[in-house]
Structure formats: structure tokens, C-alpha cells
Amino acid sequence: MAPVTTWTGQDANALRNALRMSVTAFAEYLGAARRTVAKWSSQGDKVRPRADMQAALDTVLSRATPEVRERFEALRAVGTSGAAVGAARPDGGAHPDTGDDGDGDSDSDGDVRRRDLLRGAAISVAAAPNVAPLLDALCSPAYSEGATSFPQFTRAVGAAKIDYQACRYERVLDRLVTLLPSLEPVKSGADGDQRPRVEVLAADLYHVVGSVLLKVGDHGMALVAAERSTRAAARSQDPVAIAASARIMTHALMGNGHDAQAVALAGNAADSLDRDTRLASTDAVAVYGALVLRGAIAAARRDDRDTAHAMLDEATRAATRLGYDGNDRWTGFGATNVLLHRINIALTLGDAGTAIAIARTVPLDKVTLAERRASLYVDVARAYTQWGRYEHGLSALRTAYEVAPEEIRCRPAVQRIAGDLAMLANGSVRTAAVDFAHDAGIRL
Incomplete structure (x- = not known):
């Protein structure tokens, strides 16, 4: 394996994912601030870690198992290949390096x-x-x-x-x-x-x-x-x-750490849809609103509060124009869907209290899709866990499991929440969190 000459945030994020670590766990492992590791994740190849962090990353990689090194190389290839770069073009076209x-x-x-x-x-x-x-x-x-x-x-x-x-x-x-x-x-x-x-x-x-x-x-x-x-x-x-x-x-770009490109793609694609259709159909309005919401989440992940809230406001206008909570073109878009995204964005921006306050206003009878309802309770569990209200976090996670067991077993994000509950809670709540994870098939 070729050595890393100069670490970028993108390389560091690839190593974190190869180790199967959360941002918090990786920061503790390196002896870095959580905000520093989050910045590497959000800014990718635009940021270079300090010299001491460069050395720490070298050490972590040198001690990694062959399996982790193999995953690291694979994830670096994704981050620098034509696939990721081509996907980031705002017009949705293929990059010349993709072979198209x-x-x-x-x-x-x-x-x-x-x-x-x-x-x-x-x-x-x-x-x-x-x-x-x-x-x-x-x-x-x-x-x-x-x-x-x-x-x-x-x-x-x-x-x-x-x-x-x-x-x-x-x-x-x-x-x-x-x-x-x-x-x-x-x-x-x-x-x-x-x-x-x-x-x-x-x-x-x-x-x-x-x-x-x-x-x-x-x-x-x-x-x-x-x-x-x-x-x-x-x-x-x-x-x-x-x-x-x-x-x-946009979602795939975010999954690979390209949040800035995701914001640009979502905004440009929404503008193109508006220009080409004048949002004359319910399908067009729903897709437009859903696109803007994805851009808002990507902006929040970059800690760009102004853009995130501007996109949320635009999605609210689209939901008002649509006039109902529906599932046009499989978007699940409507005013309630905007509320769910406001919860997620508050969490992403580090405001668990606001996330919980918004969650209390959600009309649950209008969250008809199991995937969206389970995601809501997962976000609530995450918010309570961040807030230190571990018993409430576990209760929300149990409700999410009742709604959609496969969603809970499947998502790596849920594994991280369950792991945090098992590690941070005390006494009977910790025991209950471990028992829940075992019964639900969640690996801690």
C-alpha cells in the first residue's frame, strides 16, 4: 500500500470509516477535538490536518490490520475517483473520467x-x-x-x-x-x-x-x-x-463526504426543474421540495446555518404550494416532511433541545411511511442521547424498532446510537440498552 504523503480531511475520513468509528470515537482515539474530526469530514480535500495530527494519522494507519488497510484504500479510491468527482457536476452529467x-x-x-x-x-x-x-x-x-x-x-x-x-x-x-x-x-x-x-x-x-x-x-x-x-x-x-x-x-454524494457538492447539485437541480416545468404538476413540486430538503441537510453538515435554513424555508413554501402530505414520485413530501427535516437539521447543527421541541409538534398521524416514522424516532433517540436523557433515548429507539425492525437492525447510525447508550448510560438503563441491542440484533 502506498504511504499517504500529506493527509487531507478526505483521507482522514476514509481512515475513520475503514476503522468503523464514529466521529466522536475517532476523535477520542486520535486525541483530537470532535469538532476537528467533523471538519475533516465536512470539508474533505479542502482541509489539511495540523502536523501533529498528520503524525497521529500516520501512526493509526501503520498499526491498522490488513482488513482495515484494504477498506481504507477502497474508500480513498471512491473519494478521488472519477465516480465521485463526476457525480458532483451540478448539471447531473458524467465526468470525463467516468468512461461515459x-x-x-x-x-x-x-x-x-x-x-x-x-x-x-x-x-x-x-x-x-x-x-x-x-x-x-x-x-x-x-x-x-x-x-x-x-x-x-x-x-x-x-x-x-x-x-x-x-x-x-x-x-x-x-x-x-x-x-x-x-x-x-x-x-x-x-x-x-x-x-x-x-x-x-x-x-x-x-x-x-x-x-x-x-x-x-x-x-x-x-x-x-x-x-x-x-x-x-x-x-x-x-x-x-x-x-x-x-x-x-445528492444523497450518495453526502454519504461519501462531498457535502459542498451535494448542496450545489441540489440547488442547481431544483432551479433547473423550476425553469423547465414551472412546477406546474404536483410531481414537480414534490420533487422540487424533496431536493431542496436534501440540500438543506447537506448544508447543515457543513455547518452552513444560513443556507440550511434558507433551503428549509424554500421547502416550506413548496409544501404550502403542494397543500397536502403525500407521496408524489415516491418523495413522501409535504409540510410534515419538512418538520422531520427540521428535526434532523437541528440535530446536525448540535441543537438537541430544539430538535426535541420540534419533534413534539409533529402530527404523527400524517407520518404514514414506515421509513419516515422510524427515522423520526431514531432522530429523537439521537437527540435525547446527545442531551444526556438516556432513558428517553432508549425509549425512542424501542419505538423505532416497533415501527420498522429492519430499519433499526440495518442502519449503521442506529448501531452508533445504541453503542453510545450502552457506553454512556448508567445502572439499569445501561443494562436495558445492552439487552435491547442484543434482542434487536444490533451489534455493539
Whole structure:
């Protein structure tokens, strides 16, 4: 393995992820301030750690196991490869280094190389036993021999979306492993009028793939899926589909530590959607609002409060224009969804008290999607844990588990909260937190 000549924030973040450490744990391990490590994560290659931290990072890497070093190399490759850089273009186009020659075909050889690099970086989770077959289907699919009609494929992609929003991830993975090999035969059998609609379905399909991979912590391959979604949407020439694919790309960029690029992409894609459609349909308004919300979260992660709150206000205006809490184009967007994002952003900005206060105003009867409801309780658990109210944090985590067990077992973020509760709480609460984690299948 080649030595790191000069550490950047991006390299340090890759090492942290390779070690499977939270920002707090990595800061303690290095003897650094948590804010310093968070800055490395948010600013990436724009920041260089101090000389003493350079030496500390050298030491940590030199003592790492071969498995950790392999993951570190894989994650560095994601951070500096054409995949990540190309994904960051605000217009959603491919970077010249991605191997996209303009004909819309994916660089399958590059995908295979990335797959081989990134396998070691994927988090193994009991709730997601079929992730490896999904990676195979994504990077080197064997085309399905059975004929799948366009209506059948449409229904199957919709069913995958429904299962994802219901947090039935094992079922989603099974569906995706079957759907990906069916995509090319469906494209081949489509007539002229159907081809753009098939590309929209392809964009939706890869959107689900990327979303699931983000859930289980495989951020590198989620970026590959997001690229595929972007390309398919561009071929469809459907402005709403293009904007919807930008949403998963924004999320994937954030997962790989490119928060500034995510803010730019979300803002530019939302502006393009507004310009191209005048937000004349409910689908356009919902996708616009959802895009702005993702940009707000990315801005908060950069500690850019002004941009985060400006985007939240813009999302509020979009929700008012929409006039209801719905699920248009699978966004789950509406005024209640904006409230959920306000909670997450308050947490990200370090204001647990504000997050809890907002959470108390959420009309739970309007949070109809299991994924969103479980995420709400996870955020509440995180807020109470940050606030030192560990018993309340554990109670919220238990409620989240009741709503969506696979969501709780699957998400690395939940593992970190459960670990914090088990480490920081005292007495009976600590014992209860450990017992809950064991019963829920959460690895501490």
C-alpha cells in the first residue's frame, strides 16, 4: 500500500470509516477535538490536518490490520475517483473520467473494478443477507432469459419502491436482484413511445438500489447506482425524472463526504426543474421540495446555518404550494416532511433541545411511511442521547424498532446510537440498552 504523503480531511475520513468509528470515537482515539474530526469530514480535500495530527494519522494507519488497510484504500479510491468527482457536476452529467462516451452506455469494466475495490468496504449487516448478490447484479448483471413485459416491469419497480418505504429491506433486495437483469431485455423490447418511459423506470430502479446501499452503509456502490439513475433519467429527457435522480445523487454524494457538492447539485437541480416545468404538476413540486430538503441537510453538515435554513424555508413554501402530505414520485413530501427535516437539521447543527421541541409538534398521524416514522424516532433517540436523557433515548429507539425492525437492525447510525447508550448510560438503563441491542440484533 502506498504511504499517504500529506493527509487531507478526505483521507482522514476514509481512515475513520475503514476503522468503523464514529466521529466522536475517532476523535477520542486520535486525541483530537470532535469538532476537528467533523471538519475533516465536512470539508474533505479542502482541509489539511495540523502536523501533529498528520503524525497521529500516520501512526493509526501503520498499526491498522490488513482488513482495515484494504477498506481504507477502497474508500480513498471512491473519494478521488472519477465516480465521485463526476457525480458532483451540478448539471447531473458524467465526468470525463467516468468512461461515459456520451452514448449512454455505462462503463461496465469500471463498475467491476469499483465493485472489487468496494466489496471490502461494505458493512456486513444481519438484516441484509443479499447485499453481495445485489452488487453482482449491479456491476455485472446476467441478462434475464425470461421475458418480462413493460407493464410487469412497471409493477415490479413500484413494488420495490413500496417495500423500501415500508422498510422491508430483505424483500427489496430479493426484488432488485431479479429486476436488474430484467432491465436490458425490457429496454430491447420497448417500442419508440415506451423507451423514454423505460428509462424513467430504470432511473427509479437505480434510485432504490442506491437508497438500499446507503441504508446498509455501502456508500461507494450507492454512488455507482446513483450514477446509473442519473444517466437513465437524462436519456428519458423527463425533467421530473432528471430532478428525482439528482436527489439520490445528492444523497450518495453526502454519504461519501462531498457535502459542498451535494448542496450545489441540489440547488442547481431544483432551479433547473423550476425553469423547465414551472412546477406546474404536483410531481414537480414534490420533487422540487424533496431536493431542496436534501440540500438543506447537506448544508447543515457543513455547518452552513444560513443556507440550511434558507433551503428549509424554500421547502416550506413548496409544501404550502403542494397543500397536502403525500407521496408524489415516491418523495413522501409535504409540510410534515419538512418538520422531520427540521428535526434532523437541528440535530446536525448540535441543537438537541430544539430538535426535541420540534419533534413534539409533529402530527404523527400524517407520518404514514414506515421509513419516515422510524427515522423520526431514531432522530429523537439521537437527540435525547446527545442531551444526556438516556432513558428517553432508549425509549425512542424501542419505538423505532416497533415501527420498522429492519430499519433499526440495518442502519449503521442506529448501531452508533445504541453503542453510545450502552457506553454512556448508567445502572439499569445501561443494562436495558445492552439487552435491547442484543434482542434487536444490533451489534455493539
